Amino acid sequence: MKGANENKVSLVDEKLPMGRNLLFAFQHVLAMCAGAVAVPLIVGNAAGLSQNEIVFLINADLFVAGIATLIQSLGLGKHIGAKIPMVEGTSFATVNAMVAIANTYKGDPYTAITTVFGAVMVSGIFVFVMAPFFSKLLRFFPKVVTGTVITIIGLSLLPVAVRWSAGNDTQSQSFASPKNIIMALTVLVIILALNKFLKGIWGSCAILFGLIIGTAIASFLGMSDFTTVKEAALININPPFHFGLPKFDLTAIISMLLVMLVIMTEATGNIIGIHELVGKEIDDKNLARGLRTDGFATFIASIFNTFPHTAFAQNVGLVSLTGIKSRYVVATSGVLLFCLGLFPKLAAMFASIPYPVLGGAGFVMFGMVASGGIKTLGGVKFDGNKNGMIVAVSIGLSMIPLAVPNFYQGFPEWVNTLFHSGITTGSLTAILLNIFFNVIGSENKEIVKGKEIFLEAN
Template sequence: MSQTPSSPAPARHPVDQVLPPGRLGILGLQHVLVMYTGCVTVPLVFGSAAKLDTSTIGLLINADLLVAGLITLIQALGIGKLLGVRLPVVAGATFTAVTPMILIAGEYGMQAVYGSMIAAGVFGLLVAVPFSRAVRFFPPLVSGSVITVIGLSLIGVAAGLIAGLDPTAKDYAAPSHLALAGGIILLIIVVSRFTRGFFAQIGVLLGLVAGTLVAVPMGLTDFSSVGQADWLGVSSPFHFGAPQFPVAAVISMCVVMLVTFTESTADMLAVGEMTDRPLSKGDVARGLAADGVSGILGGIMNGFLDTVFAQNVGLVGMTKVRSRYVAAVAGGILLLLGLVPKLGEIVASLPEPVIGAAGLVMFATVTAVGIKTLRTVEFEGTNNLLVVAVSIGIGMLPVVAPSIYHAFPTWFQIIGGSAITSATLAAFLLNLLFNHTGGRGGSATAEPVSAAEVATSGPT
């Protein structure tokens, strides 16, 4: 009897493909360069507001990068069936936690800041699975609206890096700075238009390198701090002493963890759509659990809560590189930067207009991905256009008017003051109202089901 020829092994999904070492290294470095400034800004802002000395802030930056690198590795590679979404995502410190951390530091001290962070991390691990079951309520109508707001809300960050944050400063929006940023954007466009393959994928990195070289004769670079930085250094666990757990501080940070979950969920769903790998409830739960671990590690190592960075979501959309091992390399580089402050100073010394120009392209790419997602939504005969309009409007309020909620309680400012969180809540609740409840104008089948929603029927 003749044997039936064995069928060929199924091809690996692009997310699981391991690229050649050289490409992995360069593409991973590109991911680090586009998120580094946003990642280290959190400890800089918090350290200044908490009136910490320069050396202590440096320790916080090292711890921040160390934890971000570990969480990125966990997200990209996974740990069994417990942790990690196993997508090309990069984790970094979230700005959501900065305001409550400052308030806690002023009221209870630094030991309470990191004690409440540990408690929030444990809370995150406990609620990751229940929270992930809400994924079926994040169809393209919701995820598309939120992704659009994520991109739009970050464009202001890019503008601040290019022009500066002080309109009264002598060099604010200097024509030379704008010209430098414009030249970088033009270079990225030219590389994307006229090159193929690997060079097209590193357009942002080429823009960063070329922009930095041009910035040198313009006097915009200062690498003096590199020589002063240590080769090795990391903050010791519980640098500020034994953690403390005031009830009010713990509750506040647990709310921050839930807000962080909404941000990470939207970003993970976006990457799932970009990479053609729909996420199951189990995938989302493992990704959120990694956020919870960041709280525990951050509390122990004097770091910060981490979330999936939208900058890197935009980079995935731009480069079309779907391998999660690129993100793993980025995690390894972040880990190295956290252990070797001298390397971190080199990256930190890149001129802000250069970083801002690259960021503008990537943040706008995130917006375009959101618009593309919304194209799959059924608008005729439904109230979905109203859901999108109100969600984007509510999400952009704190962007165009940052102090709009200043008279409200702190807990409300934490939620309403985040463009991503307020847009997520608005889109989520309005989708429930119009598409998951009976009555006038409501229809549970008013829009097509997303790939991510279909995947939620799989095992966890």
């Protein structure tokens, strides 16, 4: 058994041949490109920036995502970087807060965006400083909690795949058209067929091939728009403080700090999930290194004109699907992302992949995240304890924001900020219920290497 664990750990540090390494890294980049484009588009439009400036934001996002991914996978010194195969990118959880900040300065785009960057800068410092304290909560994340959180992350992302499959833009006349839905289902079928019939390395690239074939079919059907590729510049330089020095507004900072607590909770689930997926042991120090990376990346993001960075859950699903666990593959993805940030035409090409094509792949990637959570829960003891109740209630409450997005509209703004994400709602519920049922008053403890392991929770 020990040998098996050692073999799993060695896969994290495995260095694949250059060709295979590039192929798998390219697949990771394609998997996260929609998310990398979406946040700059939303926030840039909310701030009132021009199209050229929004394209600049997209390139800045890819540029910093590359740096953050390299740091997370390879490490930076002794205290930053968990050295795991985890792609970093802009977080969707921060969008509502940043749009609210930008809307405060309507008609003054540069003040709006620099106020956002000021809040991002402070929040990055906050996460970096809080990382070692937050990581001490690791003991409150036994398998019943991590399995539940990972499952919730997958379930919460699946509606994104559904929306992409319909065309993403709910205001568009073609939204949910048969053409879009059939395109998404076609890509899904292609990926499933490739995964079944291709062997070895080729089968592991089913997502990549599915996206390429799907984009080719979509182009033939007139569903792809490559106008931005033609209009994009050849080379882009991302100078620090391109829009001006950051402006610090107390209200904006407080709202962003609240959101960063949410992101730290979600990031903890992703970091633990990746460690379990690749068979690498996790402790509070490595969790702190992973969270510090998010803080450091968010801080430099504010300098290089972009937004808070954390783990991309779809890429967690990709690691599970392909079985490729090498952090050097993901580090190569970081290099590719960094280069995309320097060459707008390449970035625009990735951004031109039609949403229905991404949606078809999203069903597989996001579903694999949920599958990973179910696998973790498979190792949890459910007889004679309340673990079933923890899982049931946590998943149930996590569905509230998905089923009724405005469920908390009658509550104070901070409640909306905290619970607008089903991942946050479910994660906090799982943690608190585990403490209530398995920690408070628990007498069945085992001391292992000086750490308390609560057997009821596992």
